[in-house]
Amino acid sequence: MGRAPCCDKTNVKKGPWSSEEDAKLKDYIEKYGTGGNWIALPQKIGLKRCGKSCRLRWLNYLRPNIKHGGFSEEEDNIICSLYISIGSRWSIIAAQLPGRTDNDIKNYWNTRLKKKLLGRRKQSQANKLSGDPKDSSGVETLSNSAIERLQLHMQLQSLENPNFSHYDHNPNSMWPCKLNPIQEKMMHSLQLVNESSNALMMQNFSPATPQKLEYYAQSNNPLPQEYSPMSNMMINGMGINNIPESSSSVLVPESGCTKQQVPSMELQPCWEFQAEIDELLSNKGAAPLEGQMGDQFDCFKDMNGAKESMTWWSNEFEANSASSNSWDSAAVFDHHKLQTDMKFQELVQGQHRVQ
């Protein structure tokens, strides 16, 4: 029992649109509008097209003031910043770029910008990244989007501090074990993000703030498990899972405004990354060499803690995706926020009682 098809598939034309079809659709919509019903539209015009197809054609191609190709550097920056912040939510990204469609941006990202930023990984390196079965680090369970965003963050981080030391921890560090390089990088990225006062990522702030982490760093309290670097990053720093759609996030500026209805609101991507993104886009910076990422992820091989963290993270990540078709599930976010905030409160209160 599947859903009934939106149109009679057998009596509908597919494939590229002819100029006559374009003209018919354009003329009609310009004169009469869509009539609020795309499904009925093609019949009215006499087009043998699916209503969805008409809608797509209009929105992506025929609509006035549509720009095609020729993305400016500024647009590149916006796309990159927003992708890092919110992931592949092309409609929201498109809302920030007048004249651009989500499809256009999606294609542009997939075919050009991603390669420009991440470099091209040979299949061998991709295999290396996902690991052979004997080396199940959990990395392979990450979605491509997550990995891409990790990569971008790491690149930005390395630009931020190319001489970042792997082993310069304070011996009194809170961390239960020495962090591996990748974790340190991620923590640094987290700090970078948090310090950026990025409204998009920091409003409705998520559980493990730098302040809270600092509290643990300066106290003798053990770090709660969910504050492990990786989980903290996942909950908090990377922008993954930290955009609560149902709350008063900047992504939903008006209460009752649905995802689809989100207007061209003022998103604030990681502007603080602007210089770094500029560098990446212009290939001046630490654009990854072939296999660089694979090498970075290789460090997980001898880091059990990192494996656990990554596995936890990836599991959470995929679970969220599976449960809600959205990695920034508000429910999961709220759950983490509640849990960790409560723990934090408890610990702070406990600390005060001791004093």
Next chain:
DNA sequence: AACAGTAGCAACCGCCGGACC
């Protein structure tokens, strides 16, 4: 010149959520 591989892009597909009855 012919072929294979790759890139770019338009269009399609299936799913989800909101609106409406």
Next chain:
DNA sequence: CGGTCCGGCGGTTGCTACTGT
């Protein structure tokens, strides 16, 4: 309140043009 319809979205596919051998 539940079912249905429709719009919107992100992921994917397939076609065409381009490039390399």
